[in-house]
Amino acid sequence: MPKLHVTTTINGEPVEFLCDPTQSMLEVLRDELGLTGSKEGCASGDCGACTITVDDRLVCSCLMLAAEAEGRRIGTIEGMAEGERLHxxxxxxxxxxxxxxxxxxxxxxxxxxxxxxxxxxxxxxxxxxxxxxxxxxxxxxxxxxxxxxxxxxxxxxxxx
Known part of the structure; x- marks a missing residue:
């Protein structure tokens, strides 16, 4: 299966990654980008443990295809703190x-x-x-x- 090239912004930084067409945003965040703060609790969008923002809207990242991040602004828990200073x-x-x-x-x-x-x-x-x-x-x-x-x-x- 060919990989898709995705260009997006995550926590204010430009990011590019390759993903399978069927990979969830949660999988890419955790496994490809090393952003492990979002957790997989249910893999069905019921628990909210994987909540991120996409263009300032709340989204369960387990339900979002990573390819849908193209050109979007993604916010994760890692983006809340300012350096060592907690939100x-x-x-x-x-x-x-x-x-x-x-x-x-x-x-x-x-x-x-x-x-x-x-x-x-x-x-x-x-x-x-x-x-x-x-x-x-x-x-x-x-x-x-x-x-x-x-x-x-x-x-x-x-x-x-």
Missing amino acids: PLQRKFVEMAALQCGICTPGFLVAAKALLDRNPDPTETEVRYWLAGNLCRCTGYDKIVRAVLETAAEMRAAAR
């Missing part, structure tokens, strides 16, 4: 123990960041709705929701 959401998840085993955490963080990028002042209901595509079997959701709400409040205060 405020990442810091708050650690501070508030909003993670345990870590399988779901990258997907929750990418989704939460996408929410705060669109709406810096979400209600608890909006946070819960926005994160509904992400499943966690360890923590329950209260600490995660509280971490997102507290991050939003801190980011708004810092912007003043």
Whole structure:
């Protein structure tokens, strides 16, 4: 099967890769590009562990063909931190123990960041709705929701 040449942008950097026509974006991120932060939890788009952004929209990378990345802007969990400096959401998840085993955490963080990028002042209901595509079997959701709400409040205060 011939390989496809894909040119895209991942976490703000231009990237080129070769992929099989049937390879998922998750497979290419993890196996070809070494970006292992996105996790495979279900391979059916049900758990959200592999959530990335594609042109600022949330996408389960296990359901996206890698060839669909052509000319698109991809954001992964690796793009959240600025060098060694964690994103405020990442810091708050650690501070508030909003993670345990870590399988779901990258997907929750990418989704939460996408929410705060669109709406810096979400209600608890909006946070819960926005994160509904992400499943966690360890923590329950209260600490995660509280971490997102507290991050939003801190980011708004810092912007003043």
